[in-house]
Each structure stands twice: as C-alpha cells, then as structure tokens.
Amino acid sequence: MVLASAPRRLSPGVGNSNDQTRRHNLSTVLTFLHHGGPQSRAQLTGLSALNRSTTGALVAELDELGLAYETEPADSGRVGRPSPIVHANGKVVAITVNPDIDAVTVGIVGLGGLLHHLVRRETDAVPTVGASIRIVQEILEGMRDELQAEFRVAGVGIAVPGLVNSRDGVVALAPHLGWRDEPVAEPFAAALGLRAAVANDAALATVAESIFGAGRGVQDLVYLNGSASGIGGGVLAGGVMLRGSRGYAAELGHTLVNSSGIRCHCGKRGCLETEVNLGLLLQVLGRDSAGLDEVDALIAAVPDARPEIERQLDVLALAIGTFVSVFNPESIILGGFLGSLYEADPARLRASVEAASVVGLAEPVRLERAQLRSRLLTTGAAELVFADLLADPAGTVF
Amino acid sequence: MVLASAPRRLSPGVGNSNDQTRRHNLSTVLTFLHHGGPQSRAQLTGLSALNRSTTGALVAELDELGLAYETEPADSGRVGRPSPIVHANGKVVAITVNPDIDAVTVGIVGLGGLLHHLVRRETDAVPTVGASIRIVQEILEGMRDELQAEFRVAGVGIAVPGLVNSRDGVVALAPHLGWRDEPVAEPFAAALGLRAAVANDAALATVAESIFGAGRGVQDLVYLNGSASGIGGGVLAGGVMLRGSRGYAAELGHTLVNSSGIRCHCGKRGCLETEVNLGLLLQVLGRDSAGLDEVDALIAAVPDARPEIERQLDVLALAIGTFVSVFNPESIILGGFLGSLYEADPARLRASVEAASVVGLAEPVRLERAQLRSRLLTTGAAELVFADLLADPAGTVF
DNA sequence: GATAAAAAGTTACCACACACAACATATTGC
DNA sequence: GCAATATGTTGTGTGTGGTAACTTTTTATC
Structure with missing residues (x-):
C-alpha cells in the first residue's frame, strides 16, 4: 500500500520497484514518528493503512537501522492486548547553523524534534562563511566526547537570510550578511565531513511552523x-x-x-x-x-x-x-x-x-x-537535514 | 475532480501494494502517450526506466483496456530490430462544455489531444446550468450513432469562468453567468449518465498550455x-x-x-x-x-x-x-x-x-x-476528464 | 548473398513486498 | 477463571518488476 505518494516524477535509472514500495512505506512510518511523536504500533497500522504484519516488519527494520525503538506499552485502559510504543530515535541528530548579523547560533536537534543543545556565539563582525564554519567547528570540538558517545549526526542544516538555491547549496544574495554568490553547503560539508544543506531562513521557518507550530x-x-x-x-x-x-x-x-x-x-x-x-x-x-x-x-x-x-x-x-x-x-x-x-x-x-x-x-x-519562537529556525534547519533521511530511511548512510 | 496529479495523501483502506505499483506504472506510460504523442515501445522503456519486459506487459495491458494500441514500427534507419509504435487510443473521448455569456461550446476530444468535434451553439440569454445541459444533450443526440459506434466516452469536463470548487463540483460564483452556489457536476452527471467534473476556466487553460502549448x-x-x-x-x-x-x-x-x-x-x-x-x-x-x-x-x-x-x-x-x-x-x-x-x-x-x-x-x-487559441478551453476541460483515467488506467470504469 | 553486429521482443525464473489467515499472547470485564 | 477483544507473530500466497537467455528483425560489411 502506498501512502503519501509524493508526486514522484519518474526517477530515471532506478532499481527494483518492490524496493521503491518498501522505501516509501519506511519513509511514511518514520515520518509519522518524527512529526507525530511516539505512537503505538497499532496506531501506526491504522494511520498507514498497512497490514499489522507489515507494520511490524517496517518498525523492526527502522529499529535495526537505529532510527526508531520500541518501549513497553502504555496503560491504554482499553480491552485487548496492548501495543508497544514506537519512538523516533532522538539520538540521531542534525546540527543546525543560523548565521546572523552579530552572531552564529548552532543547535543540535534530535529526530522527533527534541532540542538537545542550543549555543549562540556572538561575533565581532558580520560572520563570513569561513567564520561560521570555524565557530561551528569550535562548538562541536567542545562537545566532541558527548557527540561521539551519545549521538549519530545525520548532517548539517544551515538557515540563511537571503536568496538561496537549495539545489546547489549556493547563496545568491544575503544582503545583511554581505554574502553574494557564495557556495555554502559544499565548504561546510568539506570542513565538517558531514552532509550539508542550505535554505532560506523564512522557508525553513515555514516548514517548522507547519510541522510543529x-x-x-x-x-x-x-x-x-x-x-x-x-x-x-x-x-x-x-x-x-x-x-x-x-x-x-x-x-x-x-x-x-x-x-x-x-x-x-x-x-x-x-x-x-x-x-x-x-x-x-x-x-x-x-x-x-x-x-x-x-x-x-x-x-x-x-x-x-x-x-x-x-x-x-x-x-x-x-x-x-x-x-x-x-x-x-x-x-x-x-x-x-x-x-x-x-x-x-x-x-x-x-x-x-x-x-x-x-x-x-x-x-x-x-x-x-506563529507559535515557535527561539526554536523556530533551529527546528526548520534540522528539518532540512532530516528531509533526506525521512525520504529514504534505509538508503541514507551517515 | 483532481487536475494535475495532486500529491496523494494516504488513502485509507485500499488494496494490495503491488497493485499500487502497477497502477503507477500504467499511469506513467499512458500519460507519456497522452502528453507526448505516439512513441515506440523502446522509447517508453527508456523514459520510464522500466525493464523491456515490464514495458511490454504494461503496453499489453493498456491495449487490453482499449486505452492504447500498437502499430507497425516506423523506419528508424538505425540498426537493430525496430520497435512497434504505441498510440493513445483517440477513440476514448472526453466531452467538454464551456458555457459563456452568449453561447455554449461543446467539444469531443480524444485521448492524445485530438479534437474530433467542436460545436458552438449561440444562446438568446445567458445560459443557466439547466440550459447548458439541454444544449449538450441536443448536440450529443445529434451525433448519437457516431458516438455509439466510434467512441467510448470517458466523461464530461466543464470549464466555468468563476470560482469553482472542483472537489464537490459546485460553482461558488460565476458573475458573468449569474451562477451562485450552483451545483454543476452533479446535475450534468445525472442528466448525461456520465462522470462529470467542473473547474475554473483559467485553471484549465493553464493545464492545457502547460501540456500542449x-x-x-x-x-x-x-x-x-x-x-x-x-x-x-x-x-x-x-x-x-x-x-x-x-x-x-x-x-x-x-x-x-x-x-x-x-x-x-x-x-x-x-x-x-x-x-x-x-x-x-x-x-x-x-x-x-x-x-x-x-x-x-x-x-x-x-x-x-x-x-x-x-x-x-x-x-x-x-x-x-x-x-x-x-x-x-x-x-x-x-x-x-x-x-x-x-x-x-x-x-x-x-x-x-x-x-x-x-x-x-x-x-x-x-x-x-499563449499558443493554444480556440482549442484552449476545450483541451483543458478534456484534461479534467482524462486526469482520472491517467491516474488509474486500470481502475477507471466508464 | 552470407555473416556479423546491434537492438529489441519474448519467455522462464527469481526476489521481494505486502496481504491474509491461523495461531499465540496480553489485557479488560464479568 | 472464562469470554471477549485487540494485538503481535508466523507461514503461505499473489503479484510485481528485474534478470538473463533466447529469438526476431533490422543494418552493415565482406
């Protein structure tokens, strides 16, 4: 059963079509968990219109992938066998970066939307791309042990106030930062060794408000x-x-x-x-x-x-x-x-x-x-990172 | 009635997922034929990124459904076995209706975009919904034999200048026709015994120009x-x-x-x-x-x-x-x-x-x-009818 | 004209994904 | 404790497309 089949234009040169179905259903289930919070397996079955057995298999696969886990059933109070609660794994995190005129804000956000850390580092001058990268590196260095022991980092999401071409990760014009035709995603990815994506801050705020606000x-x-x-x-x-x-x-x-x-x-x-x-x-x-x-x-x-x-x-x-x-x-x-x-x-x-x-x-x-306040851009930028993961949970390596 | 492939949100309580894949692929192939014109099976294979054998099976199914047919290969001039040409079946038609201040225009458009007939019937007064239906009935009556012998009618598409809720087929306001909160799709469907859909004329023109113009x-x-x-x-x-x-x-x-x-x-x-x-x-x-x-x-x-x-x-x-x-x-x-x-x-x-x-x-x-002129609204309204057929070629009964 | 090469159709077989149904398990209510 | 209910679990079946070997049909070459 195909769920929220986004209008997939035919993607040329792909593989098996059964794989496609599986990918789609994994994506659907993980997206439910990420956007809708922890839910019982039975609820997921209902929402996805999939068979009990299929939902079970999908959740098991997400578990194996380290993207979700199950906990003891909650007291439902209803008759019948209680269903285990499935959670998105909040230890899978996105690193978010939000350069501003006088500061760079860096966040660590878990799958499911949990904000683990938020650091605002003031700057003397308007930050360049290079300066932003250095700040992020410093902050990550400071929590290296925790990052390595606790988290799995899915990537970096950068929210920039300006015209951004998300496809190639280049900021065409960010007047307040003085950035012009500035490649951003690529240098971040290279410096941090992580997948990186950039988008316009207001667009990310929209995503955040539409999902969590x-x-x-x-x-x-x-x-x-x-x-x-x-x-x-x-x-x-x-x-x-x-x-x-x-x-x-x-x-x-x-x-x-x-x-x-x-x-x-x-x-x-x-x-x-x-x-x-x-x-x-x-x-x-x-x-x-x-x-x-x-x-x-x-x-x-x-x-x-x-x-x-x-x-x-x-x-x-x-x-x-x-x-x-x-x-x-x-x-x-x-x-x-x-x-x-x-x-x-x-x-x-x-x-x-x-x-x-x-x-x-x-x-x-x-x-x-709007409901989200300080969390707004951080949540949105994280969504940028999670988008790939949610689209293809089994295929995304990080 | 859905126009362009709206992003299908989860449709609860449906069938097998393999069916869904098949449906999607049938839809893809038929849409290629309808929008791109006759093409060789080999071309379809390339475009769809499906396997030769799969494309063959899909085309065979479309043939059985009476939605496509194959003809002798054209002289390609290239080395190798020539590939048969697949055509959308133009005998599968949509009836289009376009009420205007002083006339009602009725068209018969085949799959693939071929315009079989176009009749403009002037009216004494601004047509009501009832009057429009009667005009369509008269015109169809006049070509009943041809319709029955030659064509398979997929449905009626109505283009209305005004605010139209396509979902329920009700025209909220068409100032120039004097229609207000007027159900349109339902009475058309009932009177003609066909599936009917209404949409705003400019929206349909957009669809037409984006596909054929x-x-x-x-x-x-x-x-x-x-x-x-x-x-x-x-x-x-x-x-x-x-x-x-x-x-x-x-x-x-x-x-x-x-x-x-x-x-x-x-x-x-x-x-x-x-x-x-x-x-x-x-x-x-x-x-x-x-x-x-x-x-x-x-x-x-x-x-x-x-x-x-x-x-x-x-x-x-x-x-x-x-x-x-x-x-x-x-x-x-x-x-x-x-x-x-x-x-x-x-x-x-x-x-x-x-x-x-x-x-x-x-x-x-x-x-x-814009490139399409007199054909504009007729083509667009036909697209309204074909949208369902293209979305689910095997499932649409008419 | 025979033969090779290329491209595409055809067919048998395989992997897989999900539905289904039978069975097992855990809970509530009497 | 037993029935009712809801859910997890497991084995089986159907249907999908891919793969690969084979066949067919064409062009190019000798």
Missing part, C-alpha cells in the same frame, strides 16, 4: 516573518513547499502594496517591507533596537505608537489580501514583529484583511501568530 | 488570461496546479497594482483587472466589442491607442513583478487580450517587468504569448 495539519498556508532585516515568507501549497524554478519563490516581502511608495533596496517601489518595517515601528516606540519579547511589551506600553501600528496593520492587510486571492490558504501565520503587530489588534487586521480581499475569500482564512 | 516541459509557470469578463489565471508550481484550500487559488486578476485605484467589483481597490481591461482597450480602439484576432489587427491599425496600451502594459508589469517574487516561475504565459497587448510591444513589457521585479529575479523569466 501553528500550521500543524494544514496543507495550504502562508507564513510571513518580520525581522530587522525585512520581511520573508514561505508558502505551503497542497502540503508542499513552494520552491519556484530556482528555489527563490515566496519572496513575499517584495509584494507591491503602495504604488506611490518609496524605492526598496530591491529596486522596486512600494514593497511590503519598505512600508511594514521594524525600524519604523521601533522609532515610534522610542527605541533603537529591541528583542522580540520587548517589542510586545513596548507596544502595550506606548499608546502614542497606535497610529503607526494601525498604519502598518492596514498595509500588511493589503499584502495579505493579495496572498488570499493568489493562494487561497487555510491559514496565514505571522511571525517575528508581524506577530507582535497582529497581537496588538487582531480585530483590526482581520477587518482590514477582509476589506482588502475578494469578497468571501478571506472569511474562512485563519490569521494566527 | 507554450508551457510544454515547464514545471513552474504562471498563466494569465485576459477576456471580456476580466483576468483569470493559473499557476503550475513544481509541476502541480496550485489549488488552494478550497480550490480558489490563483485569482490573479485581483492582485493589487494601484493602491489609489478605483473599486473593483470584488470589493477591493486597484485590482489588476480594473486597470488592465479589455473594455478600456476597445474604447481607445474605437470599438464596442471585438474578437481576439480583431484585437490584434486593431492594435496595429490604431496608433492613437498607443498610450493606453503602454499604460496597460506597465500596470501588467507591476502584477507580474509581484508574481515573479512570489512564484519565481520559469515562464509567464499571456493569453487572451493580454497576449495581444504583449505582442504590441514585447520589449516594453520585458523592460517594465524587470523594473518591477526584485533585481535579478526577472531576467531568467520567459515572457510568452
């Missing part, structure tokens, strides 16, 4: 993230991330919202991110910079900021109105300072979005604040 | 169609049609292009379709109405229309600029009068699009005029 179970959603460096986003359409022909899709910050607006650094006029902007918000809040939690508090504390907040909400609504007619999403998730803006007046945003949308289309759309 | 082989494209009733569109993302949570995605005509613009009938302000508009164009061309080919001729003949054409092109470019950053498509295809506009000055649109896009993103994007 506000978008759980939703197939069509738009995620919008506001940070000091602008507005990024990601789109899940039919359960699949929108990538575009070169992987640059969902640059939602450059949606037109004001045709008489000022010029954006991207070269256009009236982009969402020139109008809805953390800098402008902090200005009326009387601050130069502020952490995300501070912004929430400041908004509540500074009533004079109200007009600017309302202006930004109304402009944001224009962009969301366009997204509603373009994507017809089930949910729009707002992260970063956009989440703070939303929280400041949910009703106003709701009303503005409905006014800025095709009649009838916006009403069924949920507006929500 | 300007978008052949492209995985990421945006199709924009301009007609008297406004601007519709469709998006192919990663080879899959964008559907949205309720099937209303890609209402691209309601993208914001002018934040100080006039109110659109949809309730918003400054929508693309209020600014780029066949009515305004015809006005400067000195006409009340005109067929598509006439528009091309008129644009060339009326130099005074130039400023309005350039204005519309520039506004169109703003919307395309947003689509470029949102979808990162490989190609943007312009149909209807948008094709005429484009043809009037391709260089200007190209330049405006690059000015209205994030630096560097627009350059690799192809701008093209």
Whole structure:
C-alpha cells in the first residue's frame, strides 16, 4: 500500500520497484514518528493503512537501522492486548547553523524534534562563511566526547537570510550578511565531513511552523516573518513547499502594496517591507533596537505608537489580501514583529484583511501568530537535514 | 475532480501494494502517450526506466483496456530490430462544455489531444446550468450513432469562468453567468449518465498550455488570461496546479497594482483587472466589442491607442513583478487580450517587468504569448476528464 | 548473398513486498 | 477463571518488476 505518494516524477535509472514500495512505506512510518511523536504500533497500522504484519516488519527494520525503538506499552485502559510504543530515535541528530548579523547560533536537534543543545556565539563582525564554519567547528570540538558517545549526526542544516538555491547549496544574495554568490553547503560539508544543506531562513521557518507550530495539519498556508532585516515568507501549497524554478519563490516581502511608495533596496517601489518595517515601528516606540519579547511589551506600553501600528496593520492587510486571492490558504501565520503587530489588534487586521480581499475569500482564512519562537529556525534547519533521511530511511548512510 | 496529479495523501483502506505499483506504472506510460504523442515501445522503456519486459506487459495491458494500441514500427534507419509504435487510443473521448455569456461550446476530444468535434451553439440569454445541459444533450443526440459506434466516452469536463470548487463540483460564483452556489457536476452527471467534473476556466487553460502549448516541459509557470469578463489565471508550481484550500487559488486578476485605484467589483481597490481591461482597450480602439484576432489587427491599425496600451502594459508589469517574487516561475504565459497587448510591444513589457521585479529575479523569466487559441478551453476541460483515467488506467470504469 | 553486429521482443525464473489467515499472547470485564 | 477483544507473530500466497537467455528483425560489411 502506498501512502503519501509524493508526486514522484519518474526517477530515471532506478532499481527494483518492490524496493521503491518498501522505501516509501519506511519513509511514511518514520515520518509519522518524527512529526507525530511516539505512537503505538497499532496506531501506526491504522494511520498507514498497512497490514499489522507489515507494520511490524517496517518498525523492526527502522529499529535495526537505529532510527526508531520500541518501549513497553502504555496503560491504554482499553480491552485487548496492548501495543508497544514506537519512538523516533532522538539520538540521531542534525546540527543546525543560523548565521546572523552579530552572531552564529548552532543547535543540535534530535529526530522527533527534541532540542538537545542550543549555543549562540556572538561575533565581532558580520560572520563570513569561513567564520561560521570555524565557530561551528569550535562548538562541536567542545562537545566532541558527548557527540561521539551519545549521538549519530545525520548532517548539517544551515538557515540563511537571503536568496538561496537549495539545489546547489549556493547563496545568491544575503544582503545583511554581505554574502553574494557564495557556495555554502559544499565548504561546510568539506570542513565538517558531514552532509550539508542550505535554505532560506523564512522557508525553513515555514516548514517548522507547519510541522510543529501553528500550521500543524494544514496543507495550504502562508507564513510571513518580520525581522530587522525585512520581511520573508514561505508558502505551503497542497502540503508542499513552494520552491519556484530556482528555489527563490515566496519572496513575499517584495509584494507591491503602495504604488506611490518609496524605492526598496530591491529596486522596486512600494514593497511590503519598505512600508511594514521594524525600524519604523521601533522609532515610534522610542527605541533603537529591541528583542522580540520587548517589542510586545513596548507596544502595550506606548499608546502614542497606535497610529503607526494601525498604519502598518492596514498595509500588511493589503499584502495579505493579495496572498488570499493568489493562494487561497487555510491559514496565514505571522511571525517575528508581524506577530507582535497582529497581537496588538487582531480585530483590526482581520477587518482590514477582509476589506482588502475578494469578497468571501478571506472569511474562512485563519490569521494566527506563529507559535515557535527561539526554536523556530533551529527546528526548520534540522528539518532540512532530516528531509533526506525521512525520504529514504534505509538508503541514507551517515 | 483532481487536475494535475495532486500529491496523494494516504488513502485509507485500499488494496494490495503491488497493485499500487502497477497502477503507477500504467499511469506513467499512458500519460507519456497522452502528453507526448505516439512513441515506440523502446522509447517508453527508456523514459520510464522500466525493464523491456515490464514495458511490454504494461503496453499489453493498456491495449487490453482499449486505452492504447500498437502499430507497425516506423523506419528508424538505425540498426537493430525496430520497435512497434504505441498510440493513445483517440477513440476514448472526453466531452467538454464551456458555457459563456452568449453561447455554449461543446467539444469531443480524444485521448492524445485530438479534437474530433467542436460545436458552438449561440444562446438568446445567458445560459443557466439547466440550459447548458439541454444544449449538450441536443448536440450529443445529434451525433448519437457516431458516438455509439466510434467512441467510448470517458466523461464530461466543464470549464466555468468563476470560482469553482472542483472537489464537490459546485460553482461558488460565476458573475458573468449569474451562477451562485450552483451545483454543476452533479446535475450534468445525472442528466448525461456520465462522470462529470467542473473547474475554473483559467485553471484549465493553464493545464492545457502547460501540456500542449507554450508551457510544454515547464514545471513552474504562471498563466494569465485576459477576456471580456476580466483576468483569470493559473499557476503550475513544481509541476502541480496550485489549488488552494478550497480550490480558489490563483485569482490573479485581483492582485493589487494601484493602491489609489478605483473599486473593483470584488470589493477591493486597484485590482489588476480594473486597470488592465479589455473594455478600456476597445474604447481607445474605437470599438464596442471585438474578437481576439480583431484585437490584434486593431492594435496595429490604431496608433492613437498607443498610450493606453503602454499604460496597460506597465500596470501588467507591476502584477507580474509581484508574481515573479512570489512564484519565481520559469515562464509567464499571456493569453487572451493580454497576449495581444504583449505582442504590441514585447520589449516594453520585458523592460517594465524587470523594473518591477526584485533585481535579478526577472531576467531568467520567459515572457510568452499563449499558443493554444480556440482549442484552449476545450483541451483543458478534456484534461479534467482524462486526469482520472491517467491516474488509474486500470481502475477507471466508464 | 552470407555473416556479423546491434537492438529489441519474448519467455522462464527469481526476489521481494505486502496481504491474509491461523495461531499465540496480553489485557479488560464479568 | 472464562469470554471477549485487540494485538503481535508466523507461514503461505499473489503479484510485481528485474534478470538473463533466447529469438526476431533490422543494418552493415565482406
């Protein structure tokens, strides 16, 4: 029985077709465990629509591969023989890297989503690729014993704020880091001796929110993230991330919202991110910079900021109105300072979005604040690493 | 009704997994034939990456099912035993229906894309669902003998200009037809005794262009169609049609292009379709109405229309600029009068699009005029019917 | 014209993946 | 303790595609 058969374009030059079926089913079961948490074998059987005996064999194989393990049944309270609980093996980990203007954050995340470690290392200057690699090496060196004794590392996932071509691992442009046409995946892989993958930070945040956050179970959603460096986003359409022909899709910050607006650094006029902007918000809040939690508090504390907040909400609504007619999403998730803006007046945003949308289309759309906070990028970057593993549990060697 | 192969999420309670593999392979081969035209068995073997013997068995099964047939090998001129040519059976047909303001167009399209018949029946009033069904019944009655003797009808595909929920076959709103919350698929199916499916006309046009027209082989494209009733569109993302949570995605005509613009009938302000508009164009061309080919001729003949054409092109470019950053498509295809506009000055649109896009993103994007003309909707609607057949050639009974 | 080489169809056989069914096991409820 | 229920376990069967040996049909060469 084939489960969530992703639209497999014919992959040329492959092997036996029975293998393919097996691979798919292993993938399905492991994905259930990773995304859905520990579950009884009986539950897995139900979810996968496979036969009891097949589920048993699949779980046994995942166990042998060291990707899952079984524990004693929990007290179900129901009649019948209790079913053992299957867990994704959290000792299989991804190393995550998130370079920022003034720091590099490194995480160790286990299969199943458990965050083992999170280290933020401040930097004097904006980190280069080489500097980022050195920081990661230092941190890993510091926990070498633990890594070797406890964990099996599946790879490195790097979240970069900028245009990233995930296919070849090259960052085309990361303005705030000053990276341009910079190979990233390859040098990381070479330096660390691990498989490495890079992607846009907002895209990874979208993945994270859609699996572990506000978008759980939703197939069509738009995620919008506001940070000091602008507005990024990601789109899940039919359960699949929108990538575009070169992987640059969902640059939602450059949606037109004001045709008489000022010029954006991207070269256009009236982009969402020139109008809805953390800098402008902090200005009326009387601050130069502020952490995300501070912004929430400041908004509540500074009533004079109200007009600017309302202006930004109304402009944001224009962009969301366009997204509603373009994507017809089930949910729009707002992260970063956009989440703070939303929280400041949910009703106003709701009303503005409905006014800025095709009649009838916006009403069924949920507006929500992102749930994952500090874990966001780390979780997303780990997902980048686990994606391969989940797609082919038996075939991935690491 | 599923359009392009939607990523099949787990379908509970189904049969054997070997069957599933077989189904997938049958589907692959038949889809090659339908989209790629007649091909030798050896070519199919190469494309499908299956074994010679397996391809042979699959083709034999498709033959038995009456969906394909083999003919004598063509003179290849190469050394070696020649391979028989496999054809999709064009006698397996879809009936297509396209209700419009003043007419209902009915087509009979064979597997492989061959158009057997196309009948346009003018109406006195805007057709209702019932009237459309009666017209189809009359036309089919008129060719009953031929239908029974020659063809096997796979189903009816209906293209409706409006918001359509393909899943339940209900038209939520088709303003120009005056249809609102109107069940369409079900009454058609009941009246004709055939399987029926409805979808938005622009979405179907997108499918048609992506398979048989300007978008052949492209995985990421945006199709924009301009007609008297406004601007519709469709998006192919990663080879899959964008559907949205309720099937209303890609209402691209309601993208914001002018934040100080006039109110659109949809309730918003400054929508693309209020600014780029066949009515305004015809006005400067000195006409009340005109067929598509006439528009091309008129644009060339009326130099005074130039400023309005350039204005519309520039506004169109703003919307395309947003689509470029949102979808990162490989190609943007312009149909209807948008094709005429484009043809009037391709260089200007190209330049405006690059000015209205994030630096560097627009350059690799192809701008093209749609290729399919009168066949467009008929081909698309047929695809709607064939989608099921292609997804499961052995399982579809009709 | 005979023969070799190449390409593809055909057939018998094999490995495998999962379903099924019979049986074994563990729990609840009476 | 016994029935009912749910689940794990095991052996068997069906169906899938791959493999390899063989056959067929063509072109190229002597």
